[in-house]
Amino acid sequence: MTHRRWFTPWLLVAPALVWLAVFNIWPSVNTVILSFTNAKPLGGGHFVGLDNFHRALTDDQLVDALLNSIVYMLVCLPLLTLLPLLMAVLVEKKLPGITFFRTAFYTPVIASAVVVALIWGWVLDDRGLVNGVTQQLGLAGGPLPFLTDRWLLLFSAIGLTVWKGLGYYMVIYLSALGNVGRELHEAAAVDGAGAVRRFYHVTLPGVRSTMLLVSVLISVSALRVFSELYILSDGTGGPGGRDMSVVMLIQMYSRGFTGHLGYASALSLLLFAVTIGPMLLLLRLNRKAA
Amino acid sequence: MRRHWAQPAVAVIAAMTLAGCGLGSTGASEDAGGQVTGEVKGKVSLQTWALKPKFTDYLQSVIDAFEKKYPGVQVDWLDQPGDGYSDKVLSQAAGGGLPDVTNLPPDFALPLVKQGLLLDVAKADPKLAEDYVAGGVDAYRFAGRTGAYGYPWYLNTDVNYWNSELLTKYGLDPKKLPTSLDELIAQARTVKEKSGGKAYLMSRKPGLGDLANAGVRIMSEDGRSFTFNTPEAAALLDKYRDAYKQGLLPQDVLTDKYAGNAKLFNAGAVAWTTGGGNYITGLATDNPSLAPKVVPSPAMGTPPLYVQGLSVSQRSKNLPAAIALARWVTNAENQAAFAHLTSIFPSTKASAGDPFFSRSDGTNAGDAKVIAFTSLAKAAMLQPVQVDGAMSDIVNQQIALAVSGGTTSRKALDDAVAKCNQLLQN
Numbered sequence: 001m002t003h004r005r006w007f008t009p010w011l012l013v014a015p016a017l018v019w020l021a022v023f024n025i026w027p028s029v030n031t032v033i034l035s036f037t038n039a040k041p042l043g044g045g046h047f048v049g050l051d052n053f054h055r056a057l058t059d060d061q062l063v064d065a066l067l068n069s070i071v072y073m074l075v076c077l078p079l080l081t082l083l084p085l086l087m088a089v090l091v092e093k094k095l096p097g098i099t100f101f102r103t104a105f106y107t108p109v110i111a112s113a114v115v116v117a118l119i120w121g122w123v124l125d126d127r128g129l130v131n132g133v134t135q136q137l138g139l140a141g142g143p144l145p146f147l148t149d150r151w152l153l154l155f156s157a158i159g160l161t162v163w164k165g166l167g168y169y170m171v172i173y174l175s176a177l178g179n180v181g182r183e184l185h186e187a188a189a190v191d192g193a194g195a196v197r198r199f200y201h202v203t204l205p206g207v208r209s210t211m212l213l214v215s216v217l218i219s220v221s222a223l224r225v226f227s228e229l230y231i232l233s234d235g236t237g238g239p240g241g242r243d244m245s246v247v248m249l250i251q252m253y254s255r256g257f258t259g260h261l262g263y264a265s266a267l268s269l270l271l272f273a274v275t276i277g278p279m280l281l282l283l284r285l286n287r288k289a290a
Numbered sequence: 291m292r293r294h295w296a297q298p299a300v301a302v303i304a305a306m307t308l309a310g311c312g313l314g315s316t317g318a319s320e321d322a323g324g325q326v327t328g329e330v331k332g333k334v335s336l337q338t339w340a341l342k343p344k345f346t347d348y349l350q351s352v353i354d355a356f357e358k359k360y361p362g363v364q365v366d367w368l369d370q371p372g373d374g375y376s377d378k379v380l381s382q383a384a385g386g387g388l389p390d391v392t393n394l395p396p397d398f399a400l401p402l403v404k405q406g407l408l409l410d411v412a413k414a415d416p417k418l419a420e421d422y423v424a425g426g427v428d429a430y431r432f433a434g435r436t437g438a439y440g441y442p443w444y445l446n447t448d449v450n451y452w453n454s455e456l457l458t459k460y461g462l463d464p465k466k467l468p469t470s471l472d473e474l475i476a477q478a479r480t481v482k483e484k485s486g487g488k489a490y491l492m493s494r495k496p497g498l499g500d501l502a503n504a505g506v507r508i509m510s511e512d513g514r515s516f517t518f519n520t521p522e523a524a525a526l527l528d529k530y531r532d533a534y535k536q537g538l539l540p541q542d543v544l545t546d547k548y549a550g551n552a553k554l555f556n557a558g559a560v561a562w563t564t565g566g567g568n569y570i571t572g573l574a575t576d577n578p579s580l581a582p583k584v585v586p587s588p589a590m591g592t593p594p595l596y597v598q599g600l601s602v603s604q605r606s607k608n609l610p611a612a613i614a615l616a617r618w619v620t621n622a623e624n625q626a627a628f629a630h631l632t633s634i635f636p637s638t639k640a641s642a643g644d645p646f647f648s649r650s651d652g653t654n655a656g657d658a659k660v661i662a663f664t665s666l667a668k669a670a671m672l673q674p675v676q677v678d679g680a681m682s683d684i685v686n687q688q689i690a691l692a693v694s695g696g697t698t699s700r701k702a703l704d705d706a707v708a709k710c711n712q713l714l715q716n
Contacts, residue, residue, distance in 0.1 A: 042407075044405065238545060241687030241690075
C-alpha cells in the first residue's frame with residue numbers, strides 16, 4: 001500500500017522555497033524596511049519615517065540620474081528594437097558564409113561588459129584611437145571630450161550598449177523569424193509585393209509580440225545601466241557626476257563601512273517604481289493585441 | 291511526542307546561554323586606570339592586508355619569534371587580498387568575527403570604533419604614546435572620542451617627482467622646481483606653450499587635501515560638520531579652473547583619473563607626479579630609461595600622512611595576547627626590518643636615528659627615500675577620516691564641476707558641504 005503524506009510535495013520543493021525566501025524575498029522585504037531607517041552596514045540605524053524618500057525626491061543628483069537613465073532608455077529603445085530586427089532579416093538568409101556573419105555579430109554579446117567598456121574607454125580617451133585619427137586627419141583641433149563632456153559621455157555609453165546588445169536581440173529575432181510562415185512571404189511575392197512591402201506587411205506583424213518583449217527587456221536594462229557609464233567615467237559619472245545613472249547613485253551611497261543603506265534602499269525603491277512602468281505598458285499592449 | 295525533544299532542546303539552549311556568559315573570561319583583568327594585564331597565552335588571530343606572498347617570510351618570522359617568546363600563544367595569521375579588503379572586514383565585523391588583531395587604516399577603524407568593536411589601546415597600554423610618534427597615534431584618535439584605537443604600524447607620505455628631461459626640453463630648469471601652486475601653474479604654462487600642448491606639467495584635479503594645504507579648515511573641531519566652503523577654498527578652485535580653461539591640464543583629469551597622473555608620468559607625457567618614497571624603484575621596472583631622469587623634491591605645503599596600523603578587537607578572548615602581538619609586530623626592531631625590505635617608514639620613536647632612513651646612497655631613489663622620511667616630521671592627515679566613500683564622491687564631483695566651469699567654485703563648495711553634512715548627520 002502506498003502511504004502518501006500531505007507534506008511530501010512540500011519537502012520536495014522546500015530547498016527551492018528556502019533559496020527563494022533567503023535570496024529573493026527577504027532581501028526585497030529588507031530593502032523596504034531599510035528605506036525607512038538610517039541604517040549603516042554595521043547596524044545602529046533607527047526609524048526615520050519618510051525622510052529618505054523626501055530627501056531623494058528633492059535631491060538634484062537623483063533628478064540628473066533619472067534624466068540620464070530615461071534618455072538612455074529612450075535612445076536605446078528604438079535602436080535596439082529595430083537594428084537587430086534588420087540584422088536578423090539579413091542574416092536569416094541561407095547564403096554561403098552567413099554563419100560567419102551571425103557569429104561575428106554575436107561575439108560582442110559574450111564579451112564581459114566590463115572588458116568591453118574598458119576597451120571603449122581606451123578607444124574614446126583623449127589619447128585614444130578615435131581622437132588620434134580625427135586629429136591626424138585634421139578633423140578636430142584638439143581631442144573630442146567623449147569621456148568628459150556630459151552628453152558626449154552619455155551617448156558614448158549608449159553607443160557601447162547598442163553595439164554590445166545588437167547580437168543578443170538579433171538572435172531572439174532570428175528565432176521569431178523562423179516562426180513566420182514562408183508561404184506568407186511567397187503569397188505576398190506572388191501578389192507583387194517587393195522586399196520592403198513584404199517586410200512591412202508580413203515580417204513585422206509576425207514578430208510583433210517578440211518586438212514587445214525585446215522593448216521591455218531593453219527598457220528595463222537601460223534604466224538599470226551601470227557598467228558602461230561607471231567604467232567610461234572612471235566611477236565618477238563624468239565631471240560633476242552629471243552622467244550618473246540611478247544605479248550608480250545607489251552604489252555610491254551603499255558601499256563601504258559607512259554606506260548609507262537607508263537612503264540607498266529608498267533610491268532602489270524609486271528605481272523599482274520607475275522600472276515597473278515598461279512592464280505594465282507591455283501587459284497593456286499585449287492585452288490590446290490579443 | 292513533541293515534548294520529548296522540546297525539553298532537552300530548551301535545556302541545551304539554556305546551558306549554552308549560561309556557558310556563553312563565561313566566554314568572555316580570558317584571565318585578563320583591568321586595573322583602575324583601565325590597563326589590561328594578564329598572562330599572554332591562548333590563540334590569537336592576526337589579519338593583514340595584501341602582504342602575502344611578497345612579505346610572507348618576513349611576517350612569518352615575526353610571528354615565529356613572538357610564539358617563541360610566549361610559548362603559550364598560538365598565532366593564526368590570515369592575509370586578505372588587496373581588492374575588497376574593506377568589504378571583507380565589514381562582513382567580519384557585521385558577523386561578529388573580527389580577528390583579534392587587524393590591520394586597519396584609520397578611516398576603516400572609525401566605523402568600527404563607533405560600534406564599540408575596537409579596544410582603546412591608549413587606555414589598555416599606557417606606554418603607547420611613549421613609544422610611537424605622535425602623528426601615528428593621533429591618526430587613531432577620533433574627534434568626539436577619547437582614547438586611541440590602533441597601534442600605528444608603518445607610515446608613508448608623498449614626494450614630488452619631476453621628469454628632468456621634459457622640463458629641460460620645454461625651457462625649465464630642474465634645479466628651480468616649483469614650490470607653490472602659483473609657481474606650478476606658471477611653469478605649466480611654459481610647458482604648454484613650448485610643447486604646443488603635447489606635454490603637461492599638471493595632471494590632477496584638486497582634492498580636500500589641497501584645500502587643507504591652502505589653510506582651509508575641512509571640519510569643525512568636534513567633527514560634527516564640514517567647513518571647507520570658504521572664500522580661500524573657492525579662490526583655490528578658481529585658480530585650477532583658470533588653468534584648466536587655458537589647457538594647462540589634460541581634459542580627462544576631471545574624471546577622477548588621479549591614478550592616470552602616474553601613468554602619464556611613466557609614459558613621459560607629463561612632467562610631474564606625486565608618489566610614495568619608493569616610487570622611483572617601481573618606475574625602474576616600468577620604464578627603466580625614465581627612472582634615472584627623475585628628480586625628487588619635497589611635497590608642496592604640508593605633506594600628506596598615510597598611516598597603517600593594527601587594531602585590537604574589543605571582543606578578543608585573549609586580550610593580553612592580542613595586545614602583546616600588536617605591540618610586537620609594530621615594535622621598532624620589527625618595523626625597521628620591514629622598512630629595509632620595502633620603502634615604508636617606521637612609526638616608533640626609536641627609529642628616528644636609524645641612518646638607513648636619514649642618509650641617501652646618492653641615487654635619486656635614495657634621495658627620495660630621505661626626503662620622504664624627513665617630510666614625515668611635518669606630515670599630517672589632510673583629509674578627515676570622517677570622509678566616507680559617498681562624501682568623497684560628492685566632493686570630487688563638485689570640485690570637477692567647478693574646475694570645468696559648470697558652476698561657480700563657491701556654489702560647488704556650498705553644495706558639497708551641505709550634502710556631506712547631511713550624510714554625516716545621517
